[in-house]
Amino acid sequence: MEILFVTLVALAGGALPLLIRWTDRHLHTALALSTGIFLGAVFLHVLPALSEMSLSSVVTQPIPEGSHPGVDLSHVHGGDSWLWLCVLAGVLAVYLIESLVLRTHDHDEAHQHRAVSLAALVGLGVHALTAGIGYAAAQSHTHVGGALLFAILAHKGFEAFSLTTVFQLAGAERKSILWMVVGFAAITPLGMLLGESISAQMGELGMGVLTALAAGTFLFVCLCELLPEVFHHREDSWLRVTLLVIGIAMMMAFEELGH
Template identity: 50%
Template sequence: MLHRHRTGSPIDEMLDAAILFLATLFGGLVSLRVRWTERLLHVALAFSTGIFLGAVFLHLLPSLDAAGDAHSHHWEASVLEARSFEESPPAHSSSEGKLSVLVRGDRAWFFVLLGVLGVYLIEALVLRTHDHDDLHRHRAVGYAALVGLSVHSFTAGLALAVMAGRGLLVGTLLLAMVAHKIFDSFSLASVLLLGKMRRARIHMLIAVFSTITPIGLLVGGAATTHLGQAGMTIVTALAAGTFLFVCVGELLPEVFHHREDSLAKVSLLAAGVAVTMLMHGVGA
C-alpha cells in the first residue's frame, strides 16, 4: 500500500491519513501494553528523551534558521522591487506582513525563549504543589510533551499535504513518516506513564494525539494559508522552546536521577537521537 501509484486525489489523502493514524495509535498502545516497573520505565524514558532531543536539535531549530533566512530574503526582495518602481517599501499592513517582521533573521529565537519560559512558569507557578510534588511535576512534563509533540506533528502534517499534492508522498518517505509516528507515540506514552495517570486517560490522550498529523495532512493548504509562513514559524518556535525545556530541564534529570543502568540509558539516549537523525535524513 505504501508503494501504490499516487494521483494526489482526496482518496489518496484519506488513505495516507488513515495509515498515519493507525501507526501513531499502534506506537502508543505498544507502550501501554508493556508491564513497566519504575526502573524499566526510566530506562525506556532515555530512548524517548533521545527522540525528543533529536526533534528539537535536528528538525525544529534548524527549520527556524531556514525560515528566518527566507523571511529576510523575501523582505529584501520586496524592498528592492518597491524601489525599482520608485515606491515606498511595503507597509506590511496585512497580518502576514506584520508577523513576517517578527521572524526575520534570528528573531524567531525570541519565541523559542517564550516557549521555554512559558512551560517553566506554568509548571512552577500553576501546576506544582507542596504535596506529591514529583507526581505533579511528572504530569506537567507529560502534558508539556503532549503539546509540543502535537504542534510538531501538526506542522509535519501540513508539510505532508504539500508533498502529497505534488505526488511526492510515496514509498520511502511515507514509510519513514509512519516509523516516525510510531516512535513519537511510544515515547509520548512512556512520558505520560511517568505521571501515573489512569490508563483510560492515557488511552484517550494517545487517541487524540493520533489524529493530529492526519488532520494536518487533510486540512493542508487551507491551514497554511490561514497561518501564513510567518505564523507557522512562530508556532514552530514555541514548540521548539517547549521541547527544549521538557528535555533539558525535566526528562534528562529524571532519566539519570538514579545511577543504575547508566550504560543502558546512555545507549538508548543515543539510539533515540540516531532514530530521529535517520528519519530526518529521509525527510520525515
C-alpha cells in the same frame, strides 16, 4: 490510505507501552529511549525547520537600492529575531507554568511529571501538525511527498510510544492515556487533510510562531526535565546512555529518509 496508515502506526506505537507491566526501574530505562527520540525531534526536525523559516524571512526581503547581493545585509536580519524570541517564550512559559501554577509543596514530583507530560504533548502535537501540513504541501511533487510520508510513518509510532511512557511516568490513568494517544494519532492526519486551508488561515507568521513555541517547549522538557529524570538513579546508567543515543540516531535516520 496514507491517512489510515499514519493513524494506525501512531495508535500502535502509543498503545505498546500499555501492554507492558513496568517497574519504576524499567520505566526509567524506557524513558531513556523516549528522551533520545525527543532530543532528535527538537534538534534534527523542529529547530532546522525554524532555521529555514528564519532564513526565508531574510532572503525574501527586498535588497536595499544600491546594494550588491554579495554585500553584508546584516541590518535587515532583525526581522527574523521574533522567531527566536518565541522559542525563548516557549521555554519560559513551560518553566513558569510548572513552577508557579502546577507545583505545590506536598506533591512537587507528581505535579512536575504532569507538567512535563503536558508540555511534551503540546510540543509533539505542534510538530505532528506541521508534518501533516508539510505533507499536504508536498503532494504536487510525487517523489518528495512519498519520501516525506515514509519519514512520517517511520517516526510517528516512536513519538507516540515516547509520549505514552512520559504520561505513565506522570501516573496518568490508563483511560486518559488512551484518549491522549487517539488525539495525538489524529493530529497529523488532520494536517494532511486540512493542510492547505490551515496554512492559508495561519499564514507564514502563524506557522512560524507555532514551530518556535514547540521548539522552546521541547528544549525545556528535554534538557531540564527528561534528561535529569532518566539519570535520577545510577543503576543501568550505561544502558540508558546507549538507549538515549539509539533514540537520537533513529530520528537522524528518519530525517534523512525525508530528503
